[in-house]
């Protein structure tokens with residue numbers, strides 16, 4: 001029974017981790033808190049839905065294509081909405097991204113309606129390991145996290161622009177001094193962020209459902225995870241996502257489902273008391 | 286090699302540079318000395334494309350470069366060592382050096398330049414796999430200089446490299462800058478440590494309140510009564 005819950009927690013945690021990764025990357029690179037981030041996740045869910053359900057693509061083709069589209073969309077958000085106010089302080093960024101949040105969500109209500117729609121992954125069956133039962137769909141979610149984390153590390157540690165991204169995140173003044181193009185690097189961080197949000201949205205849509213409000217909770221959770229794991233930290237987002245997914249599932253089934261979020265926040269407070277910079281605090285990318 | 290005329294820079298209402306003109310000829314080691322807040326860093330930032338001057342002109346290597354981005358200037362051979370070093374703390378010494386060579390396509394020549402950096406700063410080779418954040422202040426300064434050299438600059442701008450370092454390390458850095466200069470790198474050195482900078486330099490400028498308040502050879506300025514009064518108290522040079 002507990003093993004079953006741990007596996008369930010791992011699945012939820014994988015989606016949280018993906019979502020938090022995209023959120024933490026742009027914070028790390030640009031010190032931008034993107035309140036419209038959850039809506040990227042939502043749009044990614046719908047993009048996957050339409051490609052898989054209506055354009056007839058296989059889910060495993062639809063998701064990467066949607067990720068590409070959301071990467072472009074995220075860069076557009078940076079160029080059109082965020083960059084023009086970057087010099088004007090954190091409040092300006094907060095205001096424009098919050099404005100965008102409402103425009104995108106209400107726009108989605110008008111265009112897509114509020115009915116939840118599940119994305120068909122085209123994956124059937126279950127796996128039994130001892131008395132733990134996992135659907136293959138859920139295994140796909142965990143697998144997707146592993147694949148994307150490996151890909152992200154390759155991008156950050158092997159690609160030239162990925163190294164530049166880490167440099168900008170670690171010391172922006174140093175990056176500027178050696179002539180790295182901080183604007184281009186930030187746009188790149190937004191692209192990766194959009195793709196990761198879309199992955200989280202597509203998987204969430206397959207496990208639960210795509211609907212216009214689906215990005216709200218992941219945004220809040222990403223916030224918590226990123227503070228928990230350390231602002232801007234990549235390993236922090238992964239570990240934080242998994243730990244918080246696990247905590248919610250275990251607390252929800254053994255203590256009280258209604259109060260499962262309380263335990264998340266208790267955990268957050270405990271971490272901040274003992275490590276004010278978060279689990280991986282100070283470590284960026 | 287580098288010529289700035291009538292540079293004006295303001296931060297909001299604060300005028301940091303009010304018409305600064307300086308010149309650095311090929312092969313020279315020139316210093317700009319000035320007190321806290323005189324505008325030294327602002328001058329270097331305007332010269333290296335990190336801020337755009339409100340008025341005035343910068344020419345580098347015979348071409349007008351006013352307002353060009355630092356990414357362009359680095360590729361044309363102008364490198365900057367910023368005040369406070371600003372190495373990438375969670376990357377190894379090796380990765381920091383690689384980032385200095387970001388725009389280079391000549392991998393083989395870059396490897397040779399890496400060896401040259403190690404010849405100047407052997408400690409960097411010894412600590413190649415150490416995270417830069419764990420280096421001492423002096424070692425970080427060496428890394429910041431090495432990183433800048435990895436772009437193979439014609440002109441090296443340094444912003445207060447002696448800041449916060451022990452006198453022995455400052456002396457060592459001074460010797461290394463001299464060697465670099467002899468090896469053909471033109472240097473513009475900004476310093477508060479006037480004595481160290483003037484002893485090293487062919488020529489110097491005094492920057493005060495965003496204006497050039499004096500100029501001369503290093504030797505002349507070192508013995509200039511006004512400079513002595515301002516920077517060395519009333520003691521000898």
Ligand SMILES: Nc1ncnc2c1ncn2[C@@H]1O[C@H](COP(=O)(O)OP(=O)(O)OP(=O)(O)O)[C@@H](O)[C@H]1O
Pocket residue numbers: 296299300301319320321322323324325326327328368477
């Ligand atoms: N980002 C900024 N915003 C507002 N004012 C600034 C900024 N940077 C510098 N200044 C002001 O401009 C003036 C020149 O600053 P600058 O940093 O160029 O001086 P400096 O000679 O390098 O000083 P230090 O020796 O302390 O490094 C100072 O009055 C400083 O307060």
Ligand SMILES: [Mg+2]
Pocket residue numbers: 325326327368444445
């Ligand atoms: Mg300064």
